[in-house]
Amino acid sequence: MKKLLNNIKNFFVTIGKYLWNKKLIIGLWLILIAFFAIGGIYTNKMVESRPEDVTEDAQRYYDEVELLDLEYNFDAETLGTSVYIATFTYEGNTYKTFIDKTFCYVEMIEGEELSLIIMSAVKHHAEQEELLQNIAYLVSYDSTTKTVVLEAEGFAGVINVEVVLNSTLDGVSSYTITSQENYDNEYNTDYAGASAPSVENTMFNQYINSGNTVVDTVAGASVGTGVAMQELITLLDLFIDSLEGGN
Structure with a gap:
């Protein structure tokens, strides 16, 4: 002891x-x-006590900007970074601008360059007014190989579809789907099919065989997978139409 x-x-x-x-x-x-603790307290206090006119100023721009239209960008040279085209009015003038898939400003198309606070008002309206689904995106298009790459946000992750168009640019010659989906799990107990991308392939084949963008999902599969593929197929069809058979 x-x-x-x-x-x-x-x-x-x-x-x-x-x-x-x-x-x-x-x-x-x-x-x-002690220094970092005091600094953190000071920063929080500054955020809490910031002037209300900052919010009011932003709200003023939100009210002065009117979003007229939000559409997909089908220009092959700007695909990927410039996902959408936003048309809006500000102070009586109409503007067009490229924005990305998060609705952030990329480049002005029509009209003078505007301040970032005005462009943040455009982003605000695009997010709030939901003029389109914002689920599927055109990633790239290679006119030499006639290859279109699209992505969609599925239930479990990104669905990537690489499509080779036919020689007349009015239909699909072949495609490859890479998917992170997993619809054969505890949330989809009624599903009895094969693993991913079985559902995605089934829906895409319906589109190719029927030429119709309204396709049925597979019973018991994730609702998120079906919605994502529906939007992706619709977007692909719009892009093919924009090519006008190569003319």
Whole structure:
């Protein structure tokens, strides 16, 4: 017992000497911790007490901007980064601009360059008014190989579809689907088919065989998968129409 007590005593003595030798370092760490803690409190207070006119100013621009139209961009040279074309009015003038899939400003098409706060008002209206689904996107188009790449946000992740158009550019020659979906799980107990991309392939084949963008999903599969593929097929069909058979 006496030996155990001596061992405990020696342990604390050793720790005490170590802390004494390292007191300068510990002190510096305590100062840094206090500095960041005080800084965080100050920052929070500044955010909480910021002037209300900042919000009011933003609201003023939201009210002055009117979003007239939001459409897909089918220009092969700007696909990918410029996903949509937004048409809007501001101070009596009409503007057109490219925006990305998060509705952020990319480049002005018609009209003078505007301030970012006005473009944030365009983004605000695009998000709130939901003029389109914003689920499927055109990623790229190679006119040499006639290859279109599209993506859609499914239930479990991104669905990627690579389509090779036919020689007359009015239909599909072949396609490849890569999917992160998993519809054979506890949320879809009624599904009895094969693993992904079985559902995506089935829906895409319906579109190719019927020429109709309204396709049926597969019973028991995730609703998110069906919605994503429906939007992707609709977008592909619109893009093919925009090519006008290559004319």
